[in-house]
Amino acid sequence: MNKFSRNLFRELAPAIVRTGNPERDAAERQHVLEQCELVIQRIATEPHFKDPERFLFKAIRTRFLFQDQRWVRQVIDRRLGEFKLLVLEDPEAIGVTLNCAAYSSRGRPCRKQAIPGLGFCEAHQDWAGVEAEAVGV
Ligand SMILES: [Zn+2]
Secondary structure (H helix, E strand, O other): OHHHHHHHHHHHHHHEOOOOOHHHHHHHHHHHHHHHHHHHHHHHHOOOOOOHHHHHHHHHHHHEOHHHHHHHHHHHHHHHHHHHHHHHHOHHHHOOOOEOOOEOOOOOEOOOEOOOOOOOOHHHHHHHHHHHHHOOO
């Protein structure tokens, strides 16, 4: 999983604005790396994490020149898109255990592990069909 946040960071890092102050530059880079790690972690563990691309872009955009921001967003969209697909299709290969996306009758998220490719645990398998209908798949 770290591989994905590091690859994302490595692609973005050369464009991070330099201030000429080494300590500040290191802190800015650290911020971007931490945000990449956070978003990758959340995608892997929170089935209801909406629009991670926008979340990450907002968190790091000020560290880049205005004219680079469009490119930054494209990099984020592409890298996170690839990662989201992997999480869905082959979570074990990237060391991810995705939680079930269903809610209990009390409205709490189900804590069981989801079946790879389904997004729901064994007890909530039938939710997969319901959600697909709801979004018109
Ligand atoms: Zn469940």
